[in-house]
Amino acid sequence: MTNQSAKTGGELLAEALAIHGTEIAFGVPGESYLALLDALVGGSIRFITCRQEGGAAMMADAYGKLTGRPGVAMVTRGPGATNAAAGVHIAFQDSTPMILLVGQVARDMRDREAFQEVDYRQMYGALAKWVAEIDDARRIPEYLNRAFHTATSGRPGPVVLALPEDMLSERVAPPPAVDRYAPLEAAPTPAAMADLHRRLAAAERPLALLGGGGWDAESLARVRAFAEAADLPVAASFRCQDYLDNRSACYVGHVGIGINPALAARVKEADLLLVVGARLGESTTAGYTLVEPPRPRQQLIHVYPQAEELNRVYDADLGIVSDVKAFARALGDLAPLDGSRWAAHRAAARADYEAHIEPLPVPGALQMADIVRWLAETLPEDAILANGAGNYTTWVHRFFPYRGWRTQLAPTSGSMGYGAPAAVAAKAVHPDRPVIAFAGDGCFMMHGQELATAAQYGLGILVIVVDNGMYGTIRMHQEREYPTRVSGTDLRNPDFAALAAAYGAHSARVERTEEFFPAFETAMAEAEAGRPALLHLIIDPEALTPVQSLSQIREKALGAA
Structure with missing residues (x-):
């Protein structure tokens, strides 16, 4: 091996990623992986420095949602x-x-509680689906190959790889390269699809429910x-509201x-649930009440x-182990179903949905439902x-x-702070598409500093901060469980418009609905x-939900005491 042919672990890692x-x-630099950062210089991978x-981890999640990679x-x-754990x-x-x-x-520093040492396993x-540490730079292609396959095969998910600093700077003979990953796919058996068809054909009040990972536009078009x-x-x-065009007559909410x-009520009353x-x-499942286990x-x-x-x-009547893409293809091979038995049921459910999304007034001069509908x-x-x-998300979702x-980026884990970094990633992936991030006042303060990342890279996102001066969801539960006993949920906020301007963003304060447009x-x-x-929307604290004010929630709780 010559010095010319030898490569650092960082170089091998950058090559494997490419x-x-x-x-x-997406990342925040650190001295522990400088050799990897150096290997990215002049390469094909764009590194976006986060705050x-x-x-950074939430941006990576948004990228994975948007691309499937x-x-x-x-x-x-x-x-x-x-x-990074939250992401x-x-x-x-x-x-x-x-x-x-x-x-x-x-x-050679491990197991001494060295500076910032953590056992990541x-x-x-x-x-995570898999956590490992790469001790030998020559095995980087092997580890990266497994990481990409593990992250994308079966139920998709995160992989964590720890990179010892000296491994990244070590020079080794380049190991054999591997080909680009190809996700492994499980497909439904013909017998399972025949059983599904038989059960659906016999149903009177069926309901399909879509969600989870692994989808793409083509597979969802097949399901539609x-x-x-x-x-x-x-x-x-x-x-998962963007899985089926909400304008479809079959979409019910x-x-x-x-x-x-x-x-x-329709979920509870369905005689068959097809969950994909x-x-x-x-x-x-509303706390496992709509569909009751076991x-x-x-x-x-x-x-x-x-x-x-x-x-x-x-305990499913029929469990089918299948990738959603393969299942969607298999649906196309089924004989046509006669939906006349449940046509009225579907039409009534659709009418319920359309009535539910009509804007409702709330206390105050700023009406979120009217803004979202506009x-x-x-x-x-x-x-x-x-x-x-x-x-604040209930107005958007409703x-x-x-x-x-993939017009919706929202964490099913319920993690605050996701909107702004997800928007940054979305604009980096799709620079020609409008990207809007909604955030509450508490939510924005979790990761709102990524507005500086957007400014640094010229990523024109628009953040809408809905400010009611409190941790609204927690206050809602607090008033239900401990009415009038406010503890820990009030917020004294900065001037978000001024803060955004300091980051280099355009900003404005909006106090009335007509000012928003x-x-x-x-x-x-x-x-x-x-x-x-950034638009800083001031909403009345009484407007705690689209259907109940803060005072109504409190009064109901006091009446039940």
Whole structure:
């Protein structure tokens, strides 16, 4: 081996990432992986420098959602890795392909509690599909090959690889290269699809429910064609509302937090549930009450890419281990279904949905439902909406009809702070599409500093901060459980418009509904020119939910005491 042929671990890692199709990496630099950063210089991978590792990991998750390929985040050891945990948890619960690369102490320093040393196998063991540490630079192609396959095969999810600092700078003879990963795919058996067809044909009140990871536009188009041909009602699991065009006559609503009571009743009353890709978790099942474990009242056909998930919580009448793409293709091979038996049922469910998304007034001069409905009528069909967690999201989820695949970026894990970093990633991936991030005042302060990242890279996102001066969701629960006893939920906020201006963004304060429309037009013009923008919306604290004010929640709790 000559010095000319030898390569550092960092160079081998950068090459392996490129072989597997990595275009962008999000990260916060650290001395523990300087050799990898150096190897990126002049290469094909764009490194986007973030302002906090949690934001970088959330950007990687958003990238994975948007592309179907693993989003890559790079962080340093110790506090860098712990900061990134929130994004890894999102990717795990959302079934998003992601790879987190973590700098690690040198190999001869391990097990001494060296500076910022952490055992990442223990730390991330319950948050990732696979956690490993690369001790030998010659095995980098092997580890990266496994990482990309693990992140994308079966139930997609995050992989964490720790990178000892000296391993990255070590020079070794280049090992044999590997080909680009190809996700492994499980397909349904003909017998299972025949059984599914027989059960559906005999149903009277069927309901399909879509969710989970692993989808793409083509597979969802196949599902839509099948549903519309059979007049089959289809609902979306929690924060998966863009899986079926909400304008389709078969789309009947969002089975998640703030569910339409009429739809909740239909889930309970269905004689057959066809669940494809969704785990049927706590948020989708309203705390396991819409579909009760272990033996649901409804006949359950559960299609999922991971055998270990099937019959783990729910005893399915028919469990099908299948990748959602393969299942969607198999639907096209089924004989046509006669949907006349449930046509009226589907039509009534659709009418319930359309009534549910009509705007409702709330206390105060700023009406979120009217604003969201106006956005739905104004934005182009390919606009991407991102949000984190909080009561402000209930207006978006209820009143905005999603019209295309991956126009919604929202964490099913309920992680605050997701909206702004997700929007940054979305604009980096789709620079020609409008990208809007919604955030509450508490939510924005979690990762709002990534607005500086947007400004640095000329990514024209628009952030809409809905400010009610409190942690609204927690206050809602607090008033229900401990009415009038306010503790820990009030917020004294900065001037978000001034803060955004300090980051270099366009900004404006909006206190009334009619002020929003011209402010939005101006902000979008700035965003289209490559300058991020922020609108600071002041909403009445009484407007705690679309259907109940703060005082109404409190009074109901006091009356029940």
